[in-house]
Amino acid sequence: MNVITNNNLKCTIALAALQNVEDPEIGLNIVDLGLVYQIDFDETAMMIFCTMTLTTQFCPMGESITNAVKENLKLRFPEYEPIIELTFYPPWNHEMISEAGQDFLNQR
Amino acid sequence: MGLHTQCGGVLIILAIISYLINLGMSMVKTEQENVHAFFVFTAAIWLLTTTIVGLLLVYNFTYPVLSKSSLYYLPLHAHLGIAGWFLLLITGIGSRLIPMFLISKYSNNKTLWWIYGSINGGLLAFVFIFLYTDNRLLMAIPLLAVVAGIVLFSYFCYQAYRQRIRKKLDEQMKVSLLAVLMMLIPVIFLVVIIIILLMSAKENTSLVITYGFIIFFGWITAIILGMTFKTLPFIVWNKVYHQLAGKGKTPNPKDLFSNTIFKWMSVAYIFGFVLFTAGILLDFTWLLQIAAALLLVTALLYNWNVIKLLMHKPASL
Numbered sequence: 001m002n003v004i005t006n007n008n009l010k011c012t013i014a015l016a017a018l019q020n021v022e023d024p025e026i027g028l029n030i031v032d033l034g035l036v037y038q039i040d041f042d043e044t045a046m047m048i049f050c051t052m053t054l055t056t057q058f059c060p061m062g063e064s065i066t067n068a069v070k071e072n073l074k075l076r077f078p079e080y081e082p083i084i085e086l087t088f089y090p091p092w093n094h095e096m097i098s099e100a101g102q103d104f105l106n107q108r
Numbered sequence: 109m110g111l112h113t114q115c116g117g118v119l120i121i122l123a124i125i126s127y128l129i130n131l132g133m134s135m136v137k138t139e140q141e142n143v144h145a146f147f148v149f150t151a152a153i154w155l156l157t158t159t160i161v162g163l164l165l166v167y168n169f170t171y172p173v174l175s176k177s178s179l180y181y182l183p184l185h186a187h188l189g190i191a192g193w194f195l196l197l198i199t200g201i202g203s204r205l206i207p208m209f210l211i212s213k214y215s216n217n218k219t220l221w222w223i224y225g226s227i228n229g230g231l232l233a234f235v236f237i238f239l240y241t242d243n244r245l246l247m248a249i250p251l252l253a254v255v256a257g258i259v260l261f262s263y264f265c266y267q268a269y270r271q272r273i274r275k276k277l278d279e280q281m282k283v284s285l286l287a288v289l290m291m292l293i294p295v296i297f298l299v300v301i302i303i304i305l306l307m308s309a310k311e312n313t314s315l316v317i318t319y320g321f322i323i324f325f326g327w328i329t330a331i332i333l334g335m336t337f338k339t340l341p342f343i344v345w346n347k348v349y350h351q352l353a354g355k356g357k358t359p360n361p362k363d364l365f366s367n368t369i370f371k372w373m374s375v376a377y378i379f380g381f382v383l384f385t386a387g388i389l390l391d392f393t394w395l396l397q398i399a400a401a402l403l404l405v406t407a408l409l410y411n412w413n414v415i416k417l418l419m420h421k422p423a424s425l
Contacts, residue, residue, distance in 0.1 A: 024345070024360045026211060026274060056208050060342040061361075064353040071355055094213050094273045105211075105274050 004038040010077075011039045014048065017076035021068040024061055028104055030069070034096025037087065041080070048073055048082045053092045062086070117163035124156045143220045147200020150228060154192025161185045184238050190323055191254055192231050195291075198331055199223055199261045202288070207268040209281055209338050214271040219264050226257035244306060251298060258291050279367060283374050284334030290327040294319055318388045325381055325403070333377060333410060337365055340417055348422045364420045365413045373409035376402045 005011035018036060019029045030036060030052070038051040050069060054062050066084045073082035097105070131152055135145050162185050165178040174181060203220055206212075230253030237246045265288045277285075297319040304312050341361035349358045380402030387396035 025209070025342075027360070055211065058204065058208060060339075060346065064346060064350055067350070068353040071353065097273070107275075 003036055005040060007041045010041050013076060014039050014050075014073060017072045018069060020072055021065060023055065023065065026055070026105070028097075028101050030065065032098040032101035032104070033092075034098065034101070035065075035092060046080050048077060048080045049085065050082060051085045051087055053087055055092050057088050113166050114163070117159070117166050121156065121159050121163060124152065124159055128152050128156060141217075143217050143224065144200050144204045147196055147203070147220075147224060150224070151193050151196035151200060154188055154196060154231065158185055158188035158192060161188065184235065187234060188231065191227060191234075194323075194328055195254070195258075196224075196227055198328070199227070199257070202284075202331065202335075203261065203264060205335060205338065206265050206281075206284060206288075209284075210268050210272040210277075211274045212268040212272045214264075214268040216264065216267070219260055223257045223260045223264070226253050226260065230254035230257065244302070247302060251295075251302070255295050258295060262288055262292065278362070279370055279374060280334050280337045282334075283330055284338070286378075287327045287330030287334060290322075290330055293326055294323045297322060314388055314391065318385055321388060322381075322385060325384065329377070329381075333373065333406075336410070336414065337370055337417075340414065341365060344417050344420055348420060352422065359423065365417045369409050369413045369416075373406055373413070376409065377406040380406055 003011060003015065015031050015036065019031050021030045022028065023030060023033055023035075026033065033055065035054065036050065036052045038049070040049045041047075042049065050073065052066070052069065054065065059065070066086060069084055070082045073080070128149070131145075131149050135142070135149060138145065161181065164173055165181055165185060168174045168178045168181075203223075207214055230250040233253060234247070234250035237243075237250065265285060269285060297315060301312065301315050301319060304315065341364045344364055345359075345361040352358055380399050382399075383395055384399035384403065386392070387399050
């Protein structure tokens with residue numbers, strides 16, 4: 001799980017917050033699933049730019065997941081405005097799942 | 109047949125044309141090549157074709173628009189509907205949904221194009237042979253082509269199953285994968301029917317009835333039973349909890365229906381299906397009655413769960 005960021009400390013806090021967001025079909029959080037690609041903090045405009053993907057372009061829960069990401073970032077960083085950008089390049093693949101995520105999926 | 113039937117047929121055709129236009133416009137707007145969309149669009153073209161044939165058959169009862177009786181064309185009408193509409197639609201959508209819900213690494217558009225080509229090639233050959241030749245032996249060509257498509261689709265689903273990331277299969281996916289296996293049963297029956305027809309000119313009625321039953325109550329019903337509870341919960345969840353996502357703990361889509369009812373429904377369905385098939389083949393009325401009761405239980409449990417899903421109210425967060 002290699003998330004690109006311009007602020008390591010805040011990114012770690014943001015990722016901890018995003019562990020509350022689960023893919024409801026898989027039951028695993030989006031961080032361990034490897035759906036979060038990049039989190040940047042703009043200290044001047046007070047914005048968080050989160051670039052993420054979905055397990056499939058046709059994911060029926062896409063909008064709900066991005067809404068949940070926005071809400072969780074808002075909750076953890078109330079002074080920032082979160083902007084969520086969905087991308088499918090590179091497309092998500094199983095190698096992006098963290099070790100903990102792999103263990104979780106092997107048990108289910 | 110009466111004017112009402114004829115007008116009804118025309119209206120159905122208009123509805124399908126509107127559906128085709130909508131589909132076509134969506135496809136034009138899609139930037140990426142989407143093999144699944146081609147399956148759905150072509151399935152809709154076959155639906156239009158079989159509906160036009162159906163309408164011609166209706167008119168043919170009153171005015172002689174066709175060279176033979178309407179009953180003669182019924183196999184054409186039925187198979188264009190079953191293989192053209194149902195099979196193509198289910199393989200097209202199934203090849204998208206099955207790997208997606210299995211969370212599978214497997215993807216193979218080349219195999220999907222072969223399936224598409226086999227089924228459509230088989231259908232075109234079937235239409236040509238049915239209309240222009242009397243040689244029943246030639247029917248082996250479309251049969252083999254469609255069988256190749258079904259076998260390839262089963263292989264595709266098997267690979268998706270083997271390469272799944274989530275190891276445990278839920279009940280809904282088990283029933284959906286069972287439906288894929290059940291696609292092979294009517295093919296076996298069709299081969300037997302053709303062999304019997306070739307050996308003696310007499311049709312085996314109970315085999316023909318079984319063939320029809322195992323298509324509609326076999327893979328078509330099984331995939332509907334399984335996939336309803338993979339797709340509908342997401343639709344309801346999105347409607348009910350869309351605005352609440354991330355604001356607290358929400359139930360998962362699979363919590364919106366009863367898995368226990370689903371399991372009982374599946375058991376009733378499998379026993380009902382097997383016993384009914386045996387009942388037709390053995391001509392045991394009591395077996396048919398028991399099996400019909402089991403299939404009725406299946407339908408009641410299915411509706412119970414669907415109503416439970418649709419009536420779901422959001423839990424206070």
